Amino acid sequence: MARKVILHVGAPKTGTSFVQDLLFHARDRLAADDLCYPADRFDAHFLAALDLMQLAWGGLEREAVGAWDRLAAEVRACPGTAIVSHEILARASRAQVARALDSLSTGDTEIHVVLSARDLVRQIPAEWQENVKHRRTVTYAEFLTDLQEPSRQQGEAAWFWGVQEVPDILDRWGGTLPPERVHLVTVPPAGSPPDLLWQRFSRVLDLDPAQFPLDDLRTNPSLGVAEVAVVRRLNEEVAERLPNHHYRAIVREALVHRSLSHDRRTAKLSLPKDVWEWAATLSDEWVLELASRGYDVVGDLDDLRPAPPLPWVDPDDPDVAEFADAAVRALTAMAVEAARLRDREVELQHDIEELIEKLDRAHSTPIYKAKERLVAKAGTSRAAAKGLAVYRRLRARNSRST
Amino acid sequence: MTADEYADRVRAWAAELRAGGTATWTRFVEDSPTTPAPTGIGPLPGAAQLEVVRRLADVPDVAGLPDFAGLADLVLGTPGPGRGLVDVPLPWPGASTGATASSIGTPPVAPEKLPAEELLRVCTGALVRLLADEPRSPERRPSRPWRPWRKGFTLLGAPTTVDLVRGALLAGGLREGGGSRTTYLVLGGPLDELMAQRWSARVRAGAALRWQRMWRIAETHDRVPPGIALPTLAGHLAGEFDPARVHVVVAPDTATTLGLVGEILGVSLEPVGDRYDALATDLLRRVNPVLTLAVGDDARRELVSRVWPEIAAGEQSGPLGVPARQDDWAVATGERMASTLAGARYAVHGDPAVVVPTRRPGVRRAPRPDDVLAHALRVIGRAWERHHASAGSSTAAGTAAGTERKGRG
Numbered sequence: 001m002a003r004k005v006i007l008h009v010g011a012p013k014t015g016t017s018f019v020q021d022l023l024f025h026a027r028d029r030l031a032a033d034d035l036c037y038p039a040d041r042f043d044a045h046f047l048a049a050l051d052l053m054q055l056a057w058g059g060l061e062r063e064a065v066g067a068w069d070r071l072a073a074e075v076r077a078c079p080g081t082a083i084v085s086h087e088i089l090a091r092a093s094r095a096q097v098a099r100a101l102d103s104l105s106t107g108d109t110e111i112h113v114v115l116s117a118r119d120l121v122r123q124i125p126a127e128w129q130e131n132v133k134h135r136r137t138v139t140y141a142e143f144l145t146d147l148q149e150p151s152r153q154q155g156e157a158a159w160f161w162g163v164q165e166v167p168d169i170l171d172r173w174g175g176t177l178p179p180e181r182v183h184l185v186t187v188p189p190a191g192s193p194p195d196l197l198w199q200r201f202s203r204v205l206d207l208d209p210a211q212f213p214l215d216d217l218r219t220n221p222s223l224g225v226a227e228v229a230v231v232r233r234l235n236e237e238v239a240e241r242l243p244n245h246h247y248r249a250i251v252r253e254a255l256v257h258r259s260l261s262h263d264r265r266t267a268k269l270s271l272p273k274d275v276w277e278w279a280a281t282l283s284d285e286w287v288l289e290l291a292s293r294g295y296d297v298v299g300d301l302d303d304l305r306p307a308p309p310l311p312w313v314d315p316d317d318p319d320v321a322e323f324a325d326a327a328v329r330a331l332t333a334m335a336v337e338a339a340r341l342r343d344r345e346v347e348l349q350h351d352i353e354e355l356i357e358k359l360d361r362a363h364s365t366p367i368y369k370a371k372e373r374l375v376a377k378a379g380t381s382r383a384a385a386k387g388l389a390v391y392r393r394l395r396a397r398n399s400r401s402t
Numbered sequence: 403m404t405a406d407e408y409a410d411r412v413r414a415w416a417a418e419l420r421a422g423g424t425a426t427w428t429r430f431v432e433d434s435p436t437t438p439a440p441t442g443i444g445p446l447p448g449a450a451q452l453e454v455v456r457r458l459a460d461v462p463d464v465a466g467l468p469d470f471a472g473l474a475d476l477v478l479g480t481p482g483p484g485r486g487l488v489d490v491p492l493p494w495p496g497a498s499t500g501a502t503a504s505s506i507g508t509p510p511v512a513p514e515k516l517p518a519e520e521l522l523r524v525c526t527g528a529l530v531r532l533l534a535d536e537p538r539s540p541e542r543r544p545s546r547p548w549r550p551w552r553k554g555f556t557l558l559g560a561p562t563t564v565d566l567v568r569g570a571l572l573a574g575g576l577r578e579g580g581g582s583r584t585t586y587l588v589l590g591g592p593l594d595e596l597m598a599q600r601w602s603a604r605v606r607a608g609a610a611l612r613w614q615r616m617w618r619i620a621e622t623h624d625r626v627p628p629g630i631a632l633p634t635l636a637g638h639l640a641g642e643f644d645p646a647r648v649h650v651v652v653a654p655d656t657a658t659t660l661g662l663v664g665e666i667l668g669v670s671l672e673p674v675g676d677r678y679d680a681l682a683t684d685l686l687r688r689v690n691p692v693l694t695l696a697v698g699d700d701a702r703r704e705l706v707s708r709v710w711p712e713i714a715a716g717e718q719s720g721p722l723g724v725p726a727r728q729d730d731w732a733v734a735t736g737e738r739m740a741s742t743l744a745g746a747r748y749a750v751h752g753d754p755a756v757v758v759p760t761r762r763p764g765v766r767r768a769p770r771p772d773d774v775l776a777h778a779l780r781v782i783g784r785a786w787e788r789h790h791a792s793a794g795s796s797t798a799a800g801t802a803a804g805t806e807r808k809g810r811g
Contacts, residue, residue: 061691
């Protein structure tokens with residue numbers, strides 16, 4: 001029976017992949033300290049979140065049937081503290097939150113909600129980039145206009161605010177909890193020590209940061225202006241040509257994650273001045289609101305106020321030379337990936353040939369040939385058929401074997 | 403206005419809707435500003451859930467269903483699945499739904515002004531809950547008596563037309579299949595109708611594909627989906643079997659198709675009307691992923707094949723036309739198909755030019771969300787009726803069994 005459940009519900013683009021990767025790989029070590037991170041695969045909590053929120057996700061939802069109830073049962077069975085973490089949980093409605101909290105609790109369980117948050121001026125471009133990495137073709141200008149439209153009914157606005165509006169997320173998730181069990185981890189400003197965010201996370205997750213080295217962890221590095229412009233343009237071409245599973249493997253993983261985002265050569269995505277001002281005003285309102293709620297703030301609420309604006313470079317109208325350079329790098333990455341897959345195909349072909357050769361050798365033995373003759377004869381001779389049946393009974397093998 | 407006062411007013415409206423009321427929120431607030439809050443309404447429902455209940459009460463036959471309040475409770479307790487607005491509050495001067503600053507959270511919307519897409523999310527969630535509760539039964543294939551003396555047929559092409567013609571032929575005493583003596587009939591019509599039927603079949607098989615996307619994919623690949631590519635299908639059959647036994651039938655409607663099929667097979671068949679199911683298909687493509695999450699893929703397939711007639715019942719949407727962006731491609735492709743058919747080495751019945759889509763007045767280029775919503779409300783009403791009847795019969799069966807046990811004891 002879990003005594004404590006720590007529910008990390010987002011937000012996207014705040015170091016969540018890093019935390020999940022660390023917890024997943026350390027789950028055996030954590031279990032020794034009665035700390036459970038119940039997951040049999042890296043994306044187990046993502047699938048559970050899809051199930052809880054009845055979200056379709058490019059066909060992945062087929063793998064999510066019953067995933068939330070399974071996760072909740074494992075959490076309830078945990079003898080100490082259980083941790084659940086996925087950033088799309090931020091979008092849950094009040095009814096879904098109520099179901100989640102109810103299913104994770106065994107009556108006297110102490111539930112803590114954790115939300116990690118970063119300032120809007122960094123989140124807006126990051127979310128657009130995430131959209132582009134999920135094969136969408138919306139331009140940056142359209143995206144920014146949709147976000148500022150008060151009804152939130154255009155484009156991706158409803159989703160964006162659902163997962164990024166910090167006070168509302170905490171109201172939905174923490175509305176029924178004492179404020180001291182609602183933890184807001186702020187992402188430090190750019191230029192802070194690299195392990196500061198982890199120090200903050202480890203405090204709310206009851207972990208000793210010294211025990212967990214920070215190398216080789218899964219991160220989501222960002223693309224530059226020209227690189228993201230290339231991927232968005234590529235999406236327009238491949239949107240109806242590549243099925244989701246190919247897009248995920250070839251564009252998102254091979255091109256974006258393994259290539260372009262590790263080789264960012266162009267300006268960071270930023271906001272135009274008017275949008276920066278609007279976002280800064282909104283951030284100030286949020287900080288005031290959050291300060292009044294009495295939550296456990298891990299870090300500093302001022303981290304949620306934006307840094308001075310970066311130089312504005314429009315990804316809808318990128319520098320032609322930079323765009324061409326990024327496109328050539330993308331083409332190179334794809335050529336290398338094609339060669340890797342071709343090598344793999346040759347290897348597999350070689351494996352198949354070897355297996356066929358072994359099979360042929362096995363089939364050329366006198367005993368196998370005698371068996372083959374017996375099976376053939378059984379088709380025309382009753383005595384041979386009976387003999388074969390007796391032989392099979394003796395071998396206790398199925399009728400297809402010889 | 404405090405959060406508590408707001409919650410009381412919303413609960414009062416919910417109680418009125420549960421009782422079959424159809425006043426909009428705006429009218430309710432104007433007409434009865436001081437109604438006391440009722441007890442017994444659970445967590446505060448959102449604007450979309452409340453509006454769906456109000457619309458259900460406005461559908462002829464649905465408000466009069468047994469235990470409408472039970473249906474209302476089911477809808478009020480159903481979160482809208484998938485993406486979309488989160489917990490839409492209702493407008494009220496100075497209202498707050500928890501967050502004290504009014505600029506935080508989804509902005510309030512008068513429920514009657516919510517977009518149909520938002521209401522359809524709630525309908526999808528409610529329908530999935532009702533379907534997931536349907537009694538399960540293993541899929542049964544109709545038995546086919548062995549009657550080798552009867553004329554055999556094999557149908558391919560437009561899926562809905564194939565279903566309708568198959569029904570008429572079986573009712574006429576013919577048998578499906580027939581081995582080497584079968585007659586192959588490839589059924590087709592205008593390309594837009596072929597695509598609409600193919601879309602319906604794909605969605606019934608589990609796809610969550612939109613009508614417009616199916617066209618975009620076809621245009622991008624410059625390829626008609628394989629199941630309705632008439633010349634390819636017929637060419638393959640003619641290459642594989644005796645071309646004299648391959649017949650392509652192209653007609654603008656099912657009645658004409660049936661007439662031509664009857665002539666080819668030398669039988670007289672009962673007439674059958676066209677069947678259109680664009681609204682049901684658009685509803686089902688929304689339901690599919692959520693139902694899969696609720697019951698799994700296999701159970702979804704079995705459920706849908708069983709309840710599809712109920713989902714499609716009562717639809718009078720008419721045919722679907724080519725989306726505007728694919729008009730040129732559709733005409734060019736239709737002309738290419740027609741010309742291949744005209745020069746083929748197998749028999750083509752009807753005018754091959756029928757395949758070329760034409761712009762028909764009044765034909766929609768995509769299902770309108772408002773029409774899909776109206777259809778969804780009727781489907782929910784029927785599903786609730788079935789749900790209620792089966793709950794009643796299982797209660798009755800349980801009572802009867804209990805009585806029987808008592809009698810024996």
